[in-house]
Amino acid sequence: MGVTEPAPADFEFDRSTAVSPDGEGRYAAELSAGWVVGGGLNGGYLLAVMGQALRAALPAKPDPVAVSAHYVSASTPGPATVAVDVRREGGSVATAAVEVVQDGATRITALATCGDLARFAERAPDVRTTATEPALPPPDDCIRTSDSPEEIRAFVPMLDRFDLRLDPAHAAWGEGEPGMTGVIAGWFQWPDGRAIDALSLLTVCDVLPPVTFDLGMPGWAPTLELTVHVRAHPAPGWLKVRHETRNLAAGMFEEDCEIWDSAGRLVAQSRQLALLPRPM
């Protein structure tokens, strides 16, 4: 009598991140124009494409527990090859090098440590969290990024890929009045009912506007390096996502991200080092 599980093809996120085997340690992907942001493709989307290739290469280690990506050149929509080189597979974790290549040029090079978080949590069920869950107004009292003005959505087509509701307390930059707090926060869910899983978290950590918007520095902030730690499988429902920067120096800033699930669990932490946007 069981409910039929939806197939991955039913969800846009799965279709746009899908990979297919293309030789030893190689996977073919079709990078989606739907994830364009400014001059390239969203870095979190590309992480999920890499995550799909990792899952295909390491089926017994389905979770990307720690992924460190260095962004080498801007990806473009269209065909790409994802190369996975498993450096070591042990009993509980595996380490692999992953690259996205287009037209012979490396777009992203990354390292990943993968495992099975469900198995880890079974063996070590203790959870101790002193980090504080962000307080947000209810989703319906927040600002839907998909309601952004047409000229912004033309520049950032990815805004149509997800349901993101920004906390108005950190969104006054939208009216040209940046709060100067270095924080942006909001609610996230997939718009078509796709479940939030570990793979989704790789993308969610990079979908908010650059936190520099809140510091009066609009514009695209190219990521140099982004590391994500997936700490738990998220419970169903809305995610809370919070970005913060605490140090701008030498033309760079860090962006720390926390993702909390509907059960109040800290499910992912990420930090990226990015270039400050050039004045527009």
Next chain:
Amino acid sequence: MGVTEPAPADFEFDRSTAVSPDGEGRYAAELSAGWVVGGGLNGGYLLAVMGQALRAALPAKPDPVAVSAHYVSASTPGPATVAVDVRREGGSVATAAVEVVQDGATRITALATCGDLARFAERAPDVRTTATEPALPPPDDCIRTSDSPEEIRAFVPMLDRFDLRLDPAHAAWGEGEPGMTGVIAGWFQWPDGRAIDALSLLTVCDVLPPVTFDLGMPGWAPTLELTVHVRAHPAPGWLKVRHETRNLAAGMFEEDCEIWDSAGRLVAQSRQLALLPRPM
């Protein structure tokens, strides 16, 4: 009349991290028994060895701005090869893959984005920091780790490599009374007058005892992944180093590190994901 600059051979840190060319993109290192901690070599020390090889391979990009290392197997004292594969060298940054290999086995695999921080800071002198410098008692009111009992120093020979003074407010675990704050902090300097540079910071981010000591979980905490961002060249003098964890789950914890220089600048941030120590 100028003062003669000390040669690298004058300082133990330089001698123990030195590499020499050993073929295309390969460097020979002699990993020092002085940096043993428990079952392996200190991860921060190994990062500095990799940093030396990166400097040799990329002389125009002397600073390891972002280094992400995944620890694959425990290193042992003795000969090692450091392989550097430059993936892209642009005008201001270069990205390289780096590995430490011993007896054909990968010990650490890492990615690094390198550049010239002095040049970056010249082009973008603006610094804005909302992070708060840790408050510490004066170094002479702190606990010298080199005064640890003999049985501890036998297990952790690296304690003789540096002058580390722990804040007594987070060191009562030394008397079996962990403060349960998830914080350890202290002062750091090289004992022989070697200057603190960007390379040193790669090591300093990993020299404190695991923050789990303060949570009543003594023992070695194997690093899975460690990313360091070097944000500025440090001013001469004592560094303040602070480690914190805010989430333990699925048998793992993150350890966030901040390093502040004597001028009150946040000079490095790092985060590692490590395995909780096994009960002793």
